[in-house]
Amino acid sequence: MTAQASYDTVVVGAGLAGMFAGALAARRGARTLVIAQGVGGTHVGPGTIDVWGYEPHPPTPSPDGKSRRERGGLATNPQAELEKLEAPQHPLRLAGLPALREALTEFQNICEAAGYPLAGTLDRNFFLPTALGAIRPACLAPESFIAGDVRQPGDLALARLPGFRDFFADLAAANLSAAGHPTCVVALDLPHAPTRRDSPGGATDLARLFDDGNYRAEVANHWRDALKGVARLGLPAILGLESAAAARRDLSDKLGVGLFEIPILPPSVPGMRLFNILRDAIHEAGGRVTIGPRVTGWVDANAGHVHGVIAETAGGPRRYAARSIILATGGFRHGGLDAPAKGQVKEPVFDLPVSTGEAWFAPLYWDAHPYARFGVRVNAEGMQPVSANGKVIFPNLFAIGGLLAGADRNGEGSREGIDLATAWVAVGQIPTSKSQTPTQTDV
Amino acid sequence: MTTDFALATRDTQLTSDLCIKCNICTSACPVAAVTDLFPGPKVVGPQAQRFREPGAVSLDHAVEYCSGCGVCSLVCPHGVQIAEMNVIAKAGMAERDGLPLRNRILGRSELVGKLGSFFAPLSNLPIQNKFLRGIGERLLGISRQAAFPRFARQRFRTWFARSGADRDAAGVYKVVYFHGCSTNYYEPRVGQAAVRVLRHNGCKVSIAEQNCCGLPMQSNGEFAAARAYAEANLRKLAPYVREGYVIVGTSTSCTLTFKHEYRTVLGIQSEEADLVAGATYDFFEFLEKLDAEGLLNTRFRRLSHRIVYHAPCQFRTHAVGRPAADLLRRIPGATVRETTADCCGVAGTYGLKAEKYQIAKDVGRKAFDEIRDAQPARIACDSETCRWWLAQHTGLPAAHPVEILAEAYGL
Numbered sequence: 001m002t003a004q005a006s007y008d009t010v011v012v013g014a015g016l017a018g019m020f021a022g023a024l025a026a027r028r029g030a031r032t033l034v035i036a037q038g039v040g041g042t043h044v045g046p047g048t049i050d051v052w053g054y055e056p057h058p059p060t061p062s063p064d065g066k067s068r069r070e071r072g073g074l075a076t077n078p079q080a081e082l083e084k085l086e087a088p089q090h091p092l093r094l095a096g097l098p099a100l101r102e103a104l105t106e107f108q109n110i111c112e113a114a115g116y117p118l119a120g121t122l123d124r125n126f127f128l129p130t131a132l133g134a135i136r137p138a139c140l141a142p143e144s145f146i147a148g149d150v151r152q153p154g155d156l157a158l159a160r161l162p163g164f165r166d167f168f169a170d171l172a173a174a175n176l177s178a179a180g181h182p183t184c185v186v187a188l189d190l191p192h193a194p195t196r197r198d199s200p201g202g203a204t205d206l207a208r209l210f211d212d213g214n215y216r217a218e219v220a221n222h223w224r225d226a227l228k229g230v231a232r233l234g235l236p237a238i239l240g241l242e243s244a245a246a247a248r249r250d251l252s253d254k255l256g257v258g259l260f261e262i263p264i265l266p267p268s269v270p271g272m273r274l275f276n277i278l279r280d281a282i283h284e285a286g287g288r289v290t291i292g293p294r295v296t297g298w299v300d301a302n303a304g305h306v307h308g309v310i311a312e313t314a315g316g317p318r319r320y321a322a323r324s325i326i327l328a329t330g331g332f333r334h335g336g337l338d339a340p341a342k343g344q345v346k347e348p349v350f351d352l353p354v355s356t357g358e359a360w361f362a363p364l365y366w367d368a369h370p371y372a373r374f375g376v377r378v379n380a381e382g383m384q385p386v387s388a389n390g391k392v393i394f395p396n397l398f399a400i401g402g403l404l405a406g407a408d409r410n411g412e413g414s415r416e417g418i419d420l421a422t423a424w425v426a427v428g429q430i431p432t433s434k435s436q437t438p439t440q441t442d443v
Numbered sequence: 444m445t446t447d448f449a450l451a452t453r454d455t456q457l458t459s460d461l462c463i464k465c466n467i468c469t470s471a472c473p474v475a476a477v478t479d480l481f482p483g484p485k486v487v488g489p490q491a492q493r494f495r496e497p498g499a500v501s502l503d504h505a506v507e508y509c510s511g512c513g514v515c516s517l518v519c520p521h522g523v524q525i526a527e528m529n530v531i532a533k534a535g536m537a538e539r540d541g542l543p544l545r546n547r548i549l550g551r552s553e554l555v556g557k558l559g560s561f562f563a564p565l566s567n568l569p570i571q572n573k574f575l576r577g578i579g580e581r582l583l584g585i586s587r588q589a590a591f592p593r594f595a596r597q598r599f600r601t602w603f604a605r606s607g608a609d610r611d612a613a614g615v616y617k618v619v620y621f622h623g624c625s626t627n628y629y630e631p632r633v634g635q636a637a638v639r640v641l642r643h644n645g646c647k648v649s650i651a652e653q654n655c656c657g658l659p660m661q662s663n664g665e666f667a668a669a670r671a672y673a674e675a676n677l678r679k680l681a682p683y684v685r686e687g688y689v690i691v692g693t694s695t696s697c698t699l700t701f702k703h704e705y706r707t708v709l710g711i712q713s714e715e716a717d718l719v720a721g722a723t724y725d726f727f728e729f730l731e732k733l734d735a736e737g738l739l740n741t742r743f744r745r746l747s748h749r750i751v752y753h754a755p756c757q758f759r760t761h762a763v764g765r766p767a768a769d770l771l772r773r774i775p776g777a778t779v780r781e782t783t784a785d786c787c788g789v790a791g792t793y794g795l796k797a798e799k800y801q802i803a804k805d806v807g808r809k810a811f812d813e814i815r816d817a818q819p820a821r822i823a824c825d826s827e828t829c830r831w832w833l834a835q836h837t838g839l840p841a842a843h844p845v846e847i848l849a850e851a852y853g854l
Contacts, residue, residue, distance in 0.1 A: 003735045004728075005764070033764065038520030043467050195479050204470035267470040283781070292517040292762035313762040315702035316721045321735075334520070 003308065003321035007033045009430055010309050010322035012295050012349060013336070015040030017401025017419035018328030019278035019289075020103075023110060024427040025326075026287030033320060034282060035311060037294045039275065041334055041402070046263035047237065047270020049104065049118065049140035049420065052078035052092075053125065053413020074137050078417070079122045089406040092414060094380040095421035097122075103424035104140060104417075111142075114277040116245045119146050127151055129234060131167055131264045133175025133183075137413055142270060144239060144248040147232045148260035150176070154231035156183040158262075161190055166203060166265045167236035186226055186233065191218050206238040207269045210247050220254035232258035237269045244273050297325075297350035299394070306350070306394045323396060324430040327352075327385075328423070330402040331375060337403065345374055347403070352376050352385045352393065355405040368411040375405035382429035383422050398426035451710025452531050459528065461521045462489035468515035468525055473786045474508060477805035481508035484515035488525040491532070500539045501532040509533070510790035510803070511662050512756035526760075527708050530662060537664030545583040549792040550663035553655035553672075556594070556628030563594035586800035589789075590835035592629040592827070599631035603650055606638065614647025615738050618729075619683040621701075623694035624655050625827035633827075636849035637693045637726060643852050644733060644740050649688070652679045656697040661704060662791050673705045673716075681715040684722040691729045693843055695758040695825040696791060698725040703760065725758065725825065726845055731766035743851040747776040750847065751819040753810055753833060755826035756786040767825060767844040774851040780817050784810035787824075789832035804836065811836045823847055 009025040011018045014036035022034035055072035075081045082092055082100075092100060101122055111118045120126060120140035126149045127135045135150055150156070156176060158169040173183040194201030194209060209215045227233060239261055240247030252259040263270055279289055293311040298319055300307050308321040327349060329336030337354060338346045345354040353376070360371040376385050376399045383398045400422035402409060409415040462485070469475055469483035481487070487506040495501055506529050515525040537546070548555065559566040569575045576587040599622050618641050626634040641648045657672035680690055680701075692698040701723040705711045724732065733739040752768040765781065772779045787807045788794050794803030814822055814837045822841035824830045830841035 002732075005731050005735050005766070036520075037522065039467060039471075039518045040520065043470070044465060202466060202469065205476075208476060266465050267467045272470065280783075283783075288764050290762060290764050292759070294522070311762065313702075314699060314760055315723050318763060 002319070004318040006321040007031045007308075008322065008432055009033070009324045009326065010035060010320055011326045011328055012036065012309060013040055013328035013330060013334075013401070014038075014275075014289065014291060015328060015330055015334065015401060015419065016042055016045070016274065016278075016416055017423045018326070019275060019282070020107060020420055021326050021328060021400060021423035021427050022287055022289065023278050023281040023285065024106070024423060025430060025432075026282050026285035028427065028430075028432050030324075030430060030432040032282065032285075032287035033322070034287065034289045035293065035295055035309065035320070036291055037335070039291060041330060042271040042275040043268055044266040045268055045271045045415070046136070046138075047142060047268055047274055048128070048138035048145065048263070049107065049120070049416040050137065050413045051100070051104070051122065051139035051417030052081040053137035054411065055081065056084075074125070074127060074135060075413075076125055077123050078125055078139050087406060089377065091378075091404045091407050091418045091422050094378065094383070095418075095425045096380070099425050099428075100417060100421040103420040106424070107420050108140065110281050111274070111277055114280065115243070116273060116277060117143050119143055129156070129172065129176055129181075129262055131172060131236070131262055133172035133179070135179065139417065142261070142273070143245055144237075144259070144261045145270075146260065147258040148234055148262060150181045152232075154258075156181060156232060156234060157186050157230045158183060158234045159236075160185050160187045161193075161236070162187065163193055164190070164206070164236070167262070172234075172262070186230060188223050188226060191215075191222050203236060203238050203264060203269050204241065204267060204272070207241040207244075210238060210240045210251070211242050213250065216247060216251045216254065220251060224255060227255055227257050230257050232260060234260050234262050236264045237261035241269060241272060242276075244270075295349060299350065304394065306397045309349075325397050326423075326426050326430075327376075327397065327399045327403060328401045331409075332371070334402060337374065347376055350385075350394075350397065352399070353387055355388075368408050372408040372411065373406055375407075376403050377405045383426040384429075398429065400426050451712060452708065455524045455527045455707050455710075456492055456531060458522060458524045459489035459492035462523045463521060464490070465520075467518055467520065468523075471514050471518040471785070473512060473514060473784075473788070473806045474510050474802060478508065478802045480802070481505060484509065484525045484529070487532070488515065488528050489523050492528055495532070495535070500535040504536070506532045506536070508799070508802070510786070510788075510793040510799075510806070512786040512790045513760040514756060514785045517759060517762070524707065530708050534661070534664045534666040538666075542664050543584060545585055545796065546663035547665065548583065549585070549795060550660035550665050550668070552624040552659045556624045559594040560596075560598055560628040563596050567593045580797050584797045586795055586797045588800055589795045590831055592625070592831055595629055595631050597631060599627045599634040600650065602631055602635060603638065606635075615645040616647070616733070617649070617686070617688045618646045618691050619649050619651050619680065619688045621653060621656075621680075621690055621692035621694075621697055622650065623692060623697040625694055630827065630843075633693050633843045633846060636843070636846045636854070637691075639854040640730075640845055640849050640852065641691070643854055644730075644738065649683070651683055654679075656694075656700040657709075658696050658700040658704060659792055661700075661708060662793075666709060670709050670711065673709055673711055676701070677705070677711070677713070677715040677719055680719050684718045688722070689729065690719065690723040691726055692723070693726045693825070693845055694827060695725050695755055695761070696828075698723050699757050699760055725761055725763070727767035727770060727825070728761065728763045730770060731763075734770070740852070741773060743774045744853050745776040746774050746847070746851045748774075748778070748821065748847070749817065749819045750777055750779045750821055750823050751782060751814045751817045752779055752844065753782045753784070753787060753814070753822060753824045753829060755824055755829045756790060758825050759785070767823065771823060771844055771847060774847075777847075777851070779823075780819070782810045782813045784813060786810075787829045787833050789828050791828050794832060803832075807832065807836060814839060821847065
């Protein structure tokens with residue numbers, strides 16, 4: 001079987017882990033292809049980098065007598081939590097603190113260079129309001145989020161945008177106030193708000209409007225009087241898509257009010273910003289992103305390594321050879337793990353062994369569910385998938401992100417930290433070709 | 444709508460059940476981004492589909508505003524064939540409500556091409572005449588502003604017949620070249636460059652008897668007529684594939700139609716359809732394959748040339764990367780920038796319709812701006828309708844990338 005094309009690195013999956021790995025590999029000079037069936041987790045995530053959000057909680061007995069694990073309290077210092085973490089197989093322990101720190105810095109550099117700085121350090125979490133008025137810890141957050149940290153001085157105000165369906169300021173304000181963060185609501189009309197024929201437009205429509213300086217000026221004139229006496233104002237995350245940081249600063253200056261964004265329902269505008277930044281970084285470094293085809297592994301079992309991937313393109317399978325393959329397909333919710341029948345778990349791309357357990361579910365919905373920790377086990381050296389006895393399965397195959405075993409990414413608030421740190425370690429292992437010609441030459 | 448049709452396209456329509464309503468498609472839709480008339484792919488696609496299963500006709504005319512660019516299907520993480528579902532819905536409505544004469548004309552690119560090139564250059568006059576175009580807009584609804592290409596005086600097939608036999612009768616690959624309507628009737632130079640480049644790389648080139656691929660009819664709602672074209676092409680091309688030929692085309696929408704539309708949208712399920720789909724390559728996809736096999740000649744002349752490459756939406760649906768841009772970059776002296784816009788707006792015949800012309804122009808604004816900012820010597824693009832549209836709206840010349848490659852080979 002012949003290859004359609006050859007790459008140094010093929011990354012499967014276009015979520016945060018895959019796109020970051022693609023950007024890192026391309027910047028190291030590897031001829032890189034990121035390939036994925038559809039866009040990934042960025043578009044459904046909040047657009048923050050969560051590293052560790054919750055303190056461990058001791059198991060407590062549940063009403064039916066079984067042991068339960070609830071979510072712990074908010075963690076103020078992710079680094080301190082990680083230093084205490086007693087789970088040798090946890091992806092963040094495998095990656096290690098130095099790799100995590102470097103990965104976060106590099107990610108901040110990429111975002112900064114794209115004009116979208118992320119604030120924060122590893123030893124301190126922001127406490128940010130959610131769309132329902134709960135508090136969510138985040139390690140790194142876009143500049144446009146941080147004025148919402150509930151520990152900052154000044155009462156909070158939230159914008160009620162009549163006609164916009166995806167943010168209920170009154171509900172969020174009531175919940176925040178009840179939790180001891182006094183919050184008021186200001187009704188603010190959007191001048192000529194976009195519609196989808198007979199219903200109001202969504203967050204993406206509004207974000208595109210806020211990219212336009214003339215629109216922001218119009219909004220500022222419209223809102224100025226209503227915001228007298230408001231110290232800081234929370235809006236759903238709609239303040240620009242292409243030039244978000246500048247858009248928020250500009251509107252904030254025009255109004256003389258500290259503005260902050262609150263992530264809302266998918267598709268996530270702050271998540272799309274991160275996706276776009278990484279996509280551009282990959283292109284600028286000469287890499288390719290192909291969104292669309294489903295991908296399976298191209299394995300030479302006799303040779304003991306992975307040839308590459310087989311993409312289900314419009315015309316049929318096309319084989320892409322690669323010296324290194326990074327699997328970043330996510331967990332159950334993203335198609336990286338599949339449960340075809342009760343009790344069975346499969347990894348559909350390379351049919352890798354999946355570490356599972358007897359119990360899948362905890363008794364109560366909000367508890368920590370055991371299935372969240374199912375996934376592919378990797379070694380600490382290079383994020384290479386290993387068998388149950390710890391043996392590396394293919395030397396040129398790496399697995400990162402939500403696919404990995406040993407983490408309860410939601411319960412820990414560790415999702416993006418795992419994505420970035422494991423991508424960093426894996427890309428650190430891949431060889432790059434010396435004599436390659438640049439694939440992208442900008443005019 | 445016949446029972447057969449409903450059955451044949453059922454698999455495509457049933458992907459609506461995979462939709463979790465995340466709205467990623469709506470946020471990526473280039474049409475929904477510029478007009479309120481289109482509520483977005485999720486609403487007219489999987490959401491509306493649930494009201495018309497099985498085989499029922501859409502209640503919602505907003506699907507008419509789908510341009511068929513296919514971006515929604517690509518970005519969907521769950522495998523919902525949204526764009527495909529929309530084309531099927533449009534055809535169902537056409538069957539129920541009838542079609543305007545305009546759509547029947549725009550769908551008949553082969554007939555228009557045959558007549559036009561027969562009477563060329565006379566036939567170019569009405570197309571360039573403002574008064575007649577004004578009448579055309581009022582009577583038919585074909586935008587008076589949209590640029591149309593000129594009919595060529597000599598058809599590509601005539602040139603090919605006179606171009607002589609292959610030097611290497613065996614060839615590293617036996618290629619049956621699918622030129623499509625635009626190359627035959629409007630831009631024979633694209634086909635000439637393609638044949639020269641293939642021969643230069645040691646391929647034996649044939650051209651089969653062929654019809655319009657059927658895509659213009661399919662997108663304008665005439666499924667029965669499109670299916671007749673499809674069956675004719677499959678009948679003519681399948682024997683070549685059985686003899687070991689690969690099918691290579693320069694019109695990226697025609698090659699996509701062979702690979703994808705016949706089976707997924709028109710619901711043609713046959714051994715011939717699979718055979719043809721599996722053997723079809725878009726031109727630069729084929730060159731990329733030659734390159735991977737060590738068969739591509741990469742000795743290029745210097746071509747100090749600033750190029751902006753635009754990957755057409757229909758090329759994206761092939762899901763094979765950007766082999767044209769990758770190869771053009773290897774020409775010494777050439778600088779290649781790529782647009783980031785997902786669609787230039789015209790989407791085949793969408794932008795030619797009077798009521799959609801402005802929408803298509805608004806969709807294309809990002810591509811136009813990116814191209815104008817780069818001020819290239821030429822725009823390179825694998826789709827003819829995109830080339831004509833981009834050239835009209837940027838004032839810059841546009842070529843198929845194979846024309847540039849042929850120059851770099853000195854052919």
